[in-house]
Amino acid sequence: MPAIGIWAVVCGLALLSVEHAVAVWTPERNIEIIVGNKPGGGNDATAREIQRLVQMRHLINASTSVVNKPGGGGAVSIAYLNQQQGDGHHLAISSTTLLTNYARGAGPASYTDITPIALLFSDYIAFAVQAHSPVKDGQDFFVHLKKNPSGMSIGFSSSVGNANHIALALAARSVGVDIRKLKTVIFGSGGETITALLGGHVDAIVTVPSQVLPYMLSGKLRTIGISAPGRLTGLFAGVPTWKEQGVNSVFSNWRGVIGPRGLNAEQIAYWDSVFARLTALDEWKRSLEKNLWLNEYMNSGRTRQYFDAQYQEIKSVLTELGLAN
Structure with missing residues (x-):
C-alpha cells in the first residue's frame, strides 16, 4: 500500500477513536x-x-x-x-x-x-429479647413458636410486609412455623420497638443491629440470632447466624x-x-x-x-x- 494510503487509514482510525471517545457519556450538569x-x-x-x-x-x-x-x-x-x-x-x-x-x-x-x-x-436483621428472657437462643425461640405460633408477641417497625416482617417470616417458615399465626406488633419506628421490648410490652423484636447495639452494651438486651450469611463484627461477633442454629434463612434490607x-x-x-x-x-x-x-x-x-x-x-x-x- 502506498505511504499516502497507509497514512489515510491511520488518520481514519484515529478519527474513529476520537469520535468514540467523545461518545462516552459523562455528566454535563448537576x-x-x-x-x-x-x-x-x-x-x-x-x-x-x-x-x-x-x-x-x-x-x-x-x-x-x-x-x-x-x-x-x-x-x-x-x-x-x-x-x-x-x-x-x-x-x-x-x-x-x-x-x-x-x-x-x-x-x-x-x-x-x-x-x-x-x-x-x-x-442484616437482628432478633433480640430482654436480657432476662427465658428464651435463651434462636433454637429456643423457634421451639416456642412451633408449639404455639401466637404464644409470643414479636415487634418490629414500621409496616406489615416490610424487610423486618419478611426476615421473621422466612426464618419461621424454614423451621415449620405457621407464619399466618404469628403474633406481630407494628411500631412507628425502631426506637419505639426497642422501648416496647425494654418495657416488657413484647417478647421479642426484629430490627437492624445498630438499633440493638447500645442495649447489648448496657446488658439490657440479648440478640439471639442474625439473618446474615456469616457473623458480623464487634459485639455481634458473639451472635450466631440463623444458619449456625439450624435455621436455613438469610435475608437483608x-x-x-x-x-x-x-x-x-x-x-x-x-x-x-x-x-x-x-x-x-x-x-x-x-x-x-x-x-x-x-x-x-x-x-x-x-x-x-x-x-x-x-x-x-x-x-x-x-x-x-x-x-x-
Missing part, C-alpha cells in the same frame, strides 16, 4: 441524588455519604445535590425519578422496600420499570442506587465505574463498619439479577402471609 424519605434516617444518610465521598474524592466531574421527595412509602420519589426518563443525571437511593411495595401492590411501578445502578451494602427507566449502556457503564471506585474507598468501608453494614457491592447487571431473585422470594412469603397483591 447530579441529583433522590431520597424517598425526610432528612434523617438510613436512606438519607446513605445519600449524603455518597455525596460527600464523590465530591471529596473527585469521583465525578459535576456538582451533586440530595433531593428529598418523601411520601407514599417511596412512591413519590419513584414517580419523580421516572419523570426523568433516560436522563443519567438523576439517581435515587433504594432499599428492599422497592420490591416489597410492588409485591404488595403498594408501589406505583415495578422494579423492572427503573434502571438498577448498584447494590451498595446489606443491613439492602440499600442501593437506581436510575430512571431508559438509561443507555454508556450511562450505566459510567455509573458502574463510579460506584466500583466509591465502594473500594477506605472511608466508605469505615462508614459501613461503623453502622454494622456489609459491603456487598454489585454492578448494574448483577443488581438486576439480584432484584429478580429476591423479588420471587419476597412474593412467595408475602403470598403465604396473605399480603401479596
Whole structure:
C-alpha cells in the first residue's frame, strides 16, 4: 500500500477513536441524588455519604445535590425519578422496600420499570429479647413458636410486609412455623420497638443491629440470632447466624442506587465505574463498619439479577402471609 494510503487509514482510525471517545457519556450538569424519605434516617444518610465521598474524592466531574421527595412509602420519589426518563443525571437511593411495595401492590411501578445502578451494602436483621428472657437462643425461640405460633408477641417497625416482617417470616417458615399465626406488633419506628421490648410490652423484636447495639452494651438486651450469611463484627461477633442454629434463612434490607427507566449502556457503564471506585474507598468501608453494614457491592447487571431473585422470594412469603397483591 502506498505511504499516502497507509497514512489515510491511520488518520481514519484515529478519527474513529476520537469520535468514540467523545461518545462516552459523562455528566454535563448537576447530579441529583433522590431520597424517598425526610432528612434523617438510613436512606438519607446513605445519600449524603455518597455525596460527600464523590465530591471529596473527585469521583465525578459535576456538582451533586440530595433531593428529598418523601411520601407514599417511596412512591413519590419513584414517580419523580421516572419523570426523568433516560436522563443519567438523576439517581435515587433504594432499599428492599422497592420490591416489597410492588409485591404488595403498594408501589406505583415495578422494579423492572427503573434502571438498577448498584447494590451498595446489606443491613442484616437482628432478633433480640430482654436480657432476662427465658428464651435463651434462636433454637429456643423457634421451639416456642412451633408449639404455639401466637404464644409470643414479636415487634418490629414500621409496616406489615416490610424487610423486618419478611426476615421473621422466612426464618419461621424454614423451621415449620405457621407464619399466618404469628403474633406481630407494628411500631412507628425502631426506637419505639426497642422501648416496647425494654418495657416488657413484647417478647421479642426484629430490627437492624445498630438499633440493638447500645442495649447489648448496657446488658439490657440479648440478640439471639442474625439473618446474615456469616457473623458480623464487634459485639455481634458473639451472635450466631440463623444458619449456625439450624435455621436455613438469610435475608437483608439492602440499600442501593437506581436510575430512571431508559438509561443507555454508556450511562450505566459510567455509573458502574463510579460506584466500583466509591465502594473500594477506605472511608466508605469505615462508614459501613461503623453502622454494622456489609459491603456487598454489585454492578448494574448483577443488581438486576439480584432484584429478580429476591423479588420471587419476597412474593412467595408475602403470598403465604396473605399480603401479596
